[in-house]
Amino acid sequence: MASIDLAKVLDKAWADKSLPEILDAPVGALKGVSDRDGELLQEAFGIKTVRDFAELKYVRWAQALAALDATAK
Structure with a gap:
């Protein structure tokens, strides 16, 4: 299983x-995602949490397309 450096992907307040x-x-706990970005995600897609964002069907579709592209190379 791949590991992830939480300090690289999370705001400092959430890394521990x-x-x-x-x-x-x-x-907004994700590094680079502002509170305003979070508000816009909630307005557009009903996203409130990191889990909601991860489960968003559009994110999953984009990940699947990128994975297909990676296997084609």
């Missing part, structure tokens, strides 16, 4: 939290 806490955190 447990995985369940991170998944239930607002999307």
Whole structure:
């Protein structure tokens, strides 16, 4: 299983939290995602948490397309 450096993907305030806490955190817990970005994601897609964002069908579709492209190379 691949590991991830949480300090590289999370805002400093969230880097030492447990995985369940991170998944239930607002999307602003992700490094580079502002509170305003979180508001816009909620308005557009009903996204409130990191888990919601990860489960968004459009994100999954984009990941699947990128994976197909990677296997074609």
